[in-house]
Amino acid sequence: MTESPVVGIVTRTKNRPVLLKRAVESVLFQTYRNWEMVIVNDGGDPAPVETLVARYADDARGRIRIIHNPASLGMEGASKVGLAALDSELLVVHDDDDSWAPEFLVVTVAELRRMHAVYPTVHGVTTYAHRVLERIQGNLVEIESIAPFNDWVPPGFLSLDRMLMANFIPPISFLFTRAAYEGVGGVYEPIPYLGDWDFLVRFLSKYEIVMVPQLLAFYHWRTGAETGAMGNSIIGELDRHRFYRQMLLNEWLRRDLAAGRFGVGAYANLRSHLGTLIDQSEHLVGLAEEAREGAEHDDAGRKPVDPRAAEPRTNGVKPAGR
Incomplete structure (x- = not known):
């Protein structure tokens, strides 16, 4: 150079x-x-x-x-x-x-x-x-x-x-x-x-x-x-990007299949599915975190209860650890 x-x-x-x-x-x-x-x-x-x-x-x-x-x-x-x-x-x-x-x-x-x-x-x-x-x-x-x-x-x-x-x-x-x-x-x-x-x-x-x-x-x-x-x-034009993304993934995979190999096409498709699973799991974790924070917020807004005044609601099931 x-x-x-x-x-x-x-x-x-x-x-x-x-x-x-x-x-x-x-x-x-x-x-x-x-x-x-x-x-x-x-x-x-x-x-x-x-x-x-x-x-x-x-x-x-x-x-x-x-x-x-x-x-x-x-x-x-x-x-x-x-x-x-x-x-x-x-x-x-x-x-x-x-x-x-x-x-x-x-x-x-x-x-x-x-x-x-x-x-x-x-x-x-x-x-x-x-x-x-x-x-x-x-x-x-x-x-x-x-x-x-x-x-x-x-x-x-x-x-x-x-x-x-x-x-x-x-x-x-x-x-x-x-x-x-x-x-x-x-x-x-x-x-x-x-x-x-x-x-x-x-x-x-x-x-x-x-x-x-x-x-x-x-x-x-x-x-x-x-x-x-x-x-x-x-x-x-995000929809068009998704459209052509799948077109590329299909084309790469066809090249692998035609050549009888595990190459870019197979790997990219697997990596794409893995990315989708990661996104979905992160979304679920986020929803769980929001739910937990919401529950803590609700609990913080309630009047404290004297533990001697009432037993926990167990619906007939013995709480773990007791």
Whole structure:
């Protein structure tokens, strides 16, 4: 890996200039300067994108290009177009509604170079991300709350086992090598959602990813009633995520069955069922805890009873211990 590798940044957008403005500024404010950015306008109106990028022409110094797709290719298709337009050594997908701390690139590039030199199988690094809940008010973005999204993940090598249960790494926080991108076969296009999960599973099946224990990425979710261009795939379309999640699990399992092996498909399906059981058990524990606290609250509000005044109600059954 070269001393100061070029980072290729892909931004997918469609008719969201108020969000795209923040994404462009997020890149321009990076303290690491050796980058180039490709904005893939996926079937949206070209004029606002051209106007916005022209406004930052002096700061960008020719490092931002725009590709206009005449018709929308979807998230994964747009990613493929943008990544194919870059020949940089390192790559990252910076969606138009997400953002970085100014130190994101300088920290992740340095850590990827350092870890790859020691462990050649390391081809990606990620950082912890903030989850930002926001709503759009006209041309303004109103922040409602910011909280850690995945700081429960241990620093160091990511767990392939845990990734097979569900994705916990948003694209905005993941920097990876072009060699690994090509080595795993690129993005998965047939589905409009969860292609990032499929990509990370294939990535971790072959290469290592290291978690840098710093909160340097911002994963933005819209909480209002935004629809259409301003919608958010996480908040507004959870049912579709569940739909395509099961599609992926089925496809992975079919590959295992066709090959006569116990592989990613079988393991991911078992891990998914285990996760469901864990969620259900935690829910039941929570209900039991609420019931216990409610009982204690009721008992605390009652007038104390003199134990000499009445015997415990046993319904004819002798209490244990007596």
